[in-house]
Amino acid sequence: MSIRRTTKAARGAVAMASAVGLALVVAGCGGGEGGAGATDGNKPPARSSAPKDGGPGSPAADSDKVIGEMKGPDGVVVTLHSVVRDSGGFVTVNGTVANRGTRAFNAIDWRSNETDLRSRSSISGATLVDKAGKKRYLVLRDTNGECLCTTGLSGLMPGASRPVFAQFPAPPAKVTEVDFQLPTMPPASVQITD
Numbered sequence: 001m002s003i004r005r006t007t008k009a010a011r012g013a014v015a016m017a018s019a020v021g022l023a024l025v026v027a028g029c030g031g032g033e034g035g036a037g038a039t040d041g042n043k044p045p046a047r048s049s050a051p052k053d054g055g056p057g058s059p060a061a062d063s064d065k066v067i068g069e070m071k072g073p074d075g076v077v078v079t080l081h082s083v084v085r086d087s088g089g090f091v092t093v094n095g096t097v098a099n100r101g102t103r104a105f106n107a108i109d110w111r112s113n114e115t116d117l118r119s120r121s122s123i124s125g126a127t128l129v130d131k132a133g134k135k136r137y138l139v140l141r142d143t144n145g146e147c148l149c150t151t152g153l154s155g156l157m158p159g160a161s162r163p164v165f166a167q168f169p170a171p172p173a174k175v176t177e178v179d180f181q182l183p184t185m186p187p188a189s190v191q192i193t194d
Contacts, residue, residue, distance in 0.1 A: 053188055060086065072158035075101025075117035078164070080180060083190045090140070091128065091168045091192060097153070098161035109184045126166045126193070129179040129187070135166040139155075141145040 068080035080095040099105045111123040124147035128137040140148040149166035155163060171178065171192070179187040 012078075020183070022082055036042050068190045070180075070182065070185040070188045072182075072185040074103065074105065075099060075158075075183075076105050078182065078185060080188055080190055083178070083192050085170050085173075085179070085192050085194050089170050091137075091170045091178075093126070093128070093166060093168070093190075094163070094165050096161050097156065099156045099158050101156055105156040107156075110153070110182050112147070114175070122147055122153060123149045123166055123182060124151075125183045127181045128168045129181060130171045130175050131179060132177075133171065133175060135171065137171065140169065142165045 009175060014194075041049045049147065065080065065081050066079055066086050068142070070078040070080075077098045077100055078095055079098065080093065082094045085091050097105075097107075107123060110123045112122075124139050126139055126149065129135070130137070144147060147166070150162075150164040153164070176192050177189060178192060179189050
């Protein structure tokens with residue numbers, strides 16, 4: 001056998017092995033009946049214990065608890081579930097945005113006016129207002145300029161909802177009530193818990 005035939009045979013074997021491997025990967029990732037996401041009977045699918053940030057359809061933290069609600073244009077409703085102060089000097093607001101309107105919702109108006117902000121569909125324009133202390137707290141940013149908030153909030157279809165969060169610098173410990181504000185929405189007065 002010549003080297004040319006051996007090389008062709010080796011290439012053919014590699015191509016065949018690659019095709020079989022790719023077919024197995026694609027079959028394992030299938031989402032249809034009986035695929036990786038199939039459930040048995042009425043059992044819910046197993047969930048990872050690691051929390052997900054804002055995947056469509058996943059519930060927000062404490063989603064049964066309602067501490068405030070904001071109703072905006074076109075049937076968009078933001079339900080606030082918790083406003084928690086942590087020991088690191090932050091306040092985290094958790095809620096759910098629901099589209100009760102008739103057309104898709106994009107959070108383009110909820111973003112901050114900052115020019116360095118990367119995400120165009122986020123709740124980076126949210127603020128906490130301490131009316132008594134006359135101070136407004138803006139959403140925190142990471143070292144890359146990204147907001148510490150829900151991003152990629154676009155294409156929320158009618159009837160759909162999505163968890164949202166935003167992190168702010170904590171007001172002084174004596175401040176227990178603030179207004180949560182989003183552009184285009186009326187403010188909601190909420191209590192900060194520890």
